[in-house]
Amino acid sequence: MSREAILGAIRRGLRRGELPADQKAMLLGRMATHPRHLIPARSRVPRAAQVALFLANVEKEFGTTARVPDLDAVPGALAAYLSQQNLPSRFAIAPHPDLQAMPWDAHPLLERREGRADPSDQVALTAAFAAVAETGTLMLPSGPRTPTTLNLLAETAVVMLRASNVVGAYEEAWDRLRAANAGDVGGGFMPRNVMLVTGPSRSADIEQTLELGAHGPRRVHVILVDDDPEAVA
């Protein structure tokens, strides 16, 4: 068996046999507590500054942002963005409870289709689980409410994000995911797929010169909902 051959070769190199039980227990303990390493100081700031850092970093990475006072204001912000960018008013939307509860009827021109993305979709709207201020990064886990294809197939990806879900560092976002899925059995707390997305798709393969719009979305637009009083400057 190759498995035994590989493990045996590693152990010969390390000049020992299989790890003794007490050392295994120690390593299992390290995984169970998963200690953090150094977290850069840039995101260790008050809430309002953290959210501002997130938005600034999204724009630095060629994304765009809008900020609205509550969930009810999202359809209006989306309509405004689509018309401003000359984009179609038809879009795919994640079957996410926050998005489903929005007053879409007030915007009869917007045409929604709920579910995973189709290759023909030009615009997709999904909801972020969390976002990381450190680098302007969205955390988008897969699941019944948030299909992965919505993050990938359309040329324009619009993402709704609650300000209360903005954290400073990646580690904090993972802790939130661990807590949210603590009860899951089977694959543990990890959904099938977790995408950390920082700005629109790009490539520098032609003469090491950056061009936006490779295989993923050409535009990433974040609509931030101010549901966290402490995050409002």
Added chain:
Amino acid sequence: MRATSSAFKQNAARGLADAGLQRALQFSKTQFQARRARAVAALPEFEQLRDIGRDIKNHTLANLDFYLETFAANVEHAGGKVHWCSTADEARAAVLEICRNAGARTVTKGKSMISEELGINDHLERNGITPVETDLGEYIIQLRDEPPSHIIAPAFHLNRDDWEKSFYEKHTDLPRDRVFHERRDILTEARTKLRDRFLAADVGITGANFLIAETGSSVIVTNEGNGDLTQTLPRVHIALASIEKVVPTLEDTCALLRLLARSATGQEFSVYTTFSTGPRRAADPDGPSEYHVVLVDNGRSAMIGTQFQDMLRCIRCAACMNHCPVYGAVGGHAYGWVYPGPMGSVLTPSLIGVDKAGHLPNASTFCGTCESVCPMKIPLPNMMRHWREREFERHLTPQGVRRNLGLWAWFARRPAAYRLATRVAMWGLGRLGRGRGKFGSLPLAGGWTAGRDLPAPEGETFMARYARAQRAGRA
């Protein structure tokens, strides 16, 4: 991939004479350096993170058997399958079998250096399955039937006109008179061409930047989104990864991710950092139904416990080659196998043998820049020196070099004779070169003077001048 590393000298000469390659190298090499410098300057904790990264990898390697077993158990717990492969043959067979079981006709691929190492594309093609590279750089070199010349920028050796020429030649269904006004037009054409391939593929093959023991996840880091389309749309996802990619936890991964993009492209974070754990769950509306990890050794385990173990810390960022004066002069193809630059000069002899790749660790000025920019603090120059020693011990070094090294060693062990000999030589060369100040050709130094002049010594050795200054100081 067939290695031509033993022909490094001829390869390098060809690279130096290739005007197109030299243009590409001149255009590109300083850009990576400037971008990395900016990204590092913007993160005050970067140096501390390098120590942390090195320690995480050292801890993992010291317990590699345990972490691999834990990783595999967690992959299977999440419904995935792990294929342990000792050799390239086993890995190719495993990939082919998964593709056959899936009834695959076409396979999309994310950029993966281990796939290049294993020669997956050739193997699939020989067995009637069409592999389609989807990373832009990999796509063009597949069109041109070339190997990659850089580990993160496969088409580093190409200029814009090469891209246009290849697209005109290969995309024959498009109007011949279309014009690429800017680089973006090239990118858009590739996007359009590949979109249908993504949708039609039966299997998607990606590499992995990390494997996480704690969760049984594979991680890919990309900018284009091609890797994500590759692993999301087809019914089967295969992650190809070598054994040293495993790290213990998500937190360990975060620390390494803070180093990776900054060291590689000079970005703060890549656009897509994606964690895959098992196949589609019962209620998921999309994602693959099968998730396989092909876990490859192919020579790595034999490096553990040797002078070359530290090389297994490598996270494939390419900072070493981006800063290497030798890579910058001859380009990646000269190295003759999958991994160019300083990391390749250490890794290639380990994987294909120093008898075939002995030139590579010799092709170094030992300037030390590679080690100084390596996020994992791998002592690359030291390891190249170890390879030179092994090459010498195994009598692989050419006779002439051995004889001259022996001669030099005789003098080096006898300081008085060494000083006398250098004094005579410098005096002689000083007399001969007086007036001209340099030599255009010199007996026994043809290898040097063929490419550049040798400055004429001034007639005195450093030691002689130093001794005189000491005497003068005391007087």
